[in-house]
Amino acid sequence: MQGGYFYLLLLLLLLLLGSLVSAAIACSTEPANLTTFDVRDFGAISAGGNIDNSEAFLLAWNATCNSESEISTLIVPRRKFLVNPVVFGGPCKPKIINFLILGRLLAPNSPEAWKELDQSQWLAFKRVSGLKVVGPGRINGRGKGWWDQSCRDHPGLKGCTVLAPTAVKFVSCNNSSISEVHFVNSSQVHVLIEGCEGIHIENVLIEAPERSPNTDGIHISASHYVFVTNAIIATGDDCVSIGDHTSNIVVSYVKCGPGHGISIGSLGRSGNFVQVENIHVTQVYLQGTTNGARIKTWQAGKGYVRRVTFEHMFFRSVKNPIIIDQNYCSKRGACKELDTGVHISDVSFNNLYGTSSSQVAINLNCSRSVACTGVFLKSIYLRPAIQGQNLTSNCTNAHGIAFGVIQPEPCLQI
Numbered sequence: 171m172q173g174g175y176f177y178l179l180l181l182l183l184l185l186l187l188g189s190l191v192s193a194a195i196a197c198s199t200e201p202a203n204l205t206t207f208d209v210r211d212f213g214a215i216s217a218g219g220n221i222d223n224s225e226a227f228l229l230a231w232n233a234t235c236n237s238e239s240e241i242s243t244l245i246v247p248r249r250k251f252l253v254n255p256v257v258f259g260g261p262c263k264p265k266i267i268n269f270l271i272l273g274r275l276l277a278p279n280s281p282e283a284w285k286e287l288d289q290s291q292w293l294a295f296k297r298v299s300g301l302k303v304v305g306p307g308r309i310n311g312r313g314k315g316w317w318d319q320s321c322r323d324h325p326g327l328k329g330c331t332v333l334a335p336t337a338v339k340f341v342s343c344n345n346s347s348i349s350e351v352h353f354v355n356s357s358q359v360h361v362l363i364e365g366c367e368g369i370h371i372e373n374v375l376i377e378a379p380e381r382s383p384n385t386d387g388i389h390i391s392a393s394h395y396v397f398v399t400n401a402i403i404a405t406g407d408d409c410v411s412i413g414d415h416t417s418n419i420v421v422s423y424v425k426c427g428p429g430h431g432i433s434i435g436s437l438g439r440s441g442n443f444v445q446v447e448n449i450h451v452t453q454v455y456l457q458g459t460t461n462g463a464r465i466k467t468w469q470a471g472k473g474y475v476r477r478v479t480f481e482h483m484f485f486r487s488v489k490n491p492i493i494i495d496q497n498y499c500s501k502r503g504a505c506k507e508l509d510t511g512v513h514i515s516d517v518s519f520n521n522l523y524g525t526s527s528s529q530v531a532i533n534l535n536c537s538r539s540v541a542c543t544g545v546f547l548k549s550i551y552l553r554p555a556i557q558g559q560n561l562t563s564n565c566t567n568a569h570g571i572a573f574g575v576i577q578p579e580p581c582l583q584i
Contacts (some may be wrong), residue, residue, distance in 0.1 A: 180266040205239040209246055215330055216249035219276045224254040234562050235262035235298075243268040246307060250274045253267050255335065260298035260343075271307030271351060277335070281357075284335065292357070294339040298495050301343055305350030305374075306439040308490050311337040313382065315359035330349075334384070340366050349373050359386045360405070366393040367411060371402045380428040382406035387429065390416055394452075399423050408433045409459070414444050419467045421451045431461035431488070434478065438471015444512045454483045462491035463519060466498040467512040469505060469537060478517045485524030487555040491517055494568070496537040511540030517570075518546040525555040531578050534568035545570030 207230050214226035234244040235258075242264040253275050277292050278284075291312060295301055301472045313334065317323065321330040337356035340346060340363050347370040353360040360376045363369050371388060378385040387403035390396050391413035402425045403409040409426035412419055412434045421432060432451050437444045444467065456462050463480035494514060498507035514536065531552045536542035545568055554561050565581035572580035 179571045182398045184364065186362050191341075205234075205237045205241075205244045206245055207234045207237075209244065209251070214251055216251060216273075219250035219252045219274070221252060222254045222278075223251045224256040227251075227253055228256055228258070234264075234267060235260060235364060239264050239265055241266045241268070241461070243270055246271045246273050246275065248273045250276060252276045252278065253293070254278055254283050255292050257291070257294045257296060258298065259296050262298055262300075262368040265300050265524060266302065267298065269301065269303045271303070271309070274308045274310060275342065275436070276310050277312045277337070277357070279312050279315060281319065281331070281334075281579070284399050285358075289331070289333050289335060291339050292335040292337050292342060295343055295346075296339075296341045297343070298346065299344045301340075301346035303338070303346075303348045303351060305352065308352040308354060309337055309358070311356035312460055313355045313378070313385070316357035317382050321543070322383045322551050323381075336362045338362070339364065340369060342366065344368050347371065352377075355382070356385055358384045359389045361388045363388070363390045363396055365391075367395055369393065369396045369397045371396075371401065372506040374402075376401065376403045378405040380404075380406055386411050389413060390419060391571060392416065394418050396420075397422075401425070403429060412446065412449060413434075413437070414442070414446065416446050416449070418448045419450070421454065423453045425455045425457075427457035427459045427486075428458050431456060431459045431464050431490075432480075433461065433464045433466060435464070435466035437466070437475065438468045438473065441470040441472070441510070444473030444475065446505045447477050449478045451480045453484050455486075456488050457486040458484065460489050461493055462488045463522070464490065464495070464515065465514060466493075466495045468498050469496065469508040469511055471512040472510060474513045475517075476513075476515045479520065480516065480518040480522065483522045485522070485526065485552065487525050487527045488529040489526070490533060491524065491526050491528070491552055492522065492532045492534075492550075493537060494534045494542055496540070496542065497535055507538070509539040511537035513540050514542045516544040517542070518548070519550065520546070520548045522550045522552070524552060526552050526561055527555040529554075529559060529562060530564045531561040532563040532565075532580065534563075534565045534582070536565075536567040538567055541569055543569045545582060547575050547582065549574045551576040552578060
């Protein structure tokens with residue numbers, strides 16, 4: 171019996187020792203897998219958004235970026251924080267970095283804060299992979315100071331500016347995302363994706379006044395596999411604009427307006443070789459915009475825009491619902507005709523409905539030298555926003571097939 175008690179006691183001791191070892195291992199590995207950094211722990215002060223916190227944010231970022239954890243999280247708590255222009259640079263050690271915005275980030279009120287700094291950016295993320303910028307907080311660009319000195323709106327103003335800061339830039343970032351963030355009043359573009367691959371932008375709200383200059387919602391340049399979905403965008407320029415050297419872009423479930431619509435371009439201004447392909451725009455609702463589904467290229471450009479689909483779009487009082495403009499110019503009629511152009515091909519407009527505020531509802535203004543080819547119009551029914559107005563189509567050197575186009579009457583050449 172004594173031997174039985176001994177072995178039972180030994181078994182209990184071994185089980186207890188195993189539990190303690192397991193707990194010790196769990197305690198030692200858990201912090202290594204997940205670490206959080208609150209910007210207040212690095213000196214950030216809310217103070218109603220009147221004190222610059224860029225240095226504290228950068229310190230918090232450096233700690234987050236250099237953490238040995240697999241997942242590292244920078245936290246912006248539910249307060250207002252003024253942040254001067256800052257670059258959050260990589261590459262970083264963690265596989266995943268969460269930039270969690272619970273509060274509000276405020277840009278400086280005055281353009282003077284950018285003196286001797288890069289005026290093209292406010293908050294920039296560069297060379298970071300696995301980055302997730304997550305809300306539900308707000309990023310406020312407070313752009314009025316820049317709008318009031320914009321050369322577009324104030325061409326006679328001494329010292330007027332053409333360039334103004336983008337609110338958030340992703341530059342050379344891969345497999346990253348932006349979600350649940352509210353952007354408001356950027357000085358120019360709200361979100362720029364440049365030189366990136368594998369980017370998801372979803373569930374975002376982007377707002378700026380209808381007359382604010384060059385305040386695109388999302389601009390995509392030199393990037394591949396970018397997905398924009400479930401977005402509400404109301405700005406003074408394109409809701410989504412797609413620039414050069416882009417491919418495999420999907421824009422879906424977007425409410426756009428006011429603004430300039432969903433645009434590919436402008437492209438080829440400097441005479442460069444354009445490369446844009448595999449663009450898919452679907453399930454978009456546009457209200458009161460100056461354009462709907464648009465492709466715009468300069469005559470000086472070369473190269474191609476190909477395999478583009480605009481489908482399942484609804485227009486409500488939209489000017490230029492369907493437009494291809496290969497003769498784009500900063501001032502209408504100011505650019506002389508050239509014998510070059512970007513070749514636009516294999517473009518499909520499918521299941522497009524709603525009302526047009528312009529008499530010309532389908533405008534395919536292609537180059538006389540480089541025709542648009544493979545244009546496909548299917549299941550289109552556009553009505554006039556102004557009762558009694560007759561809608562028309564306008565085509566110049568546009569070749570393709572129309573099927574099920576009820577109104578306006580198509581004008582494609584075979």
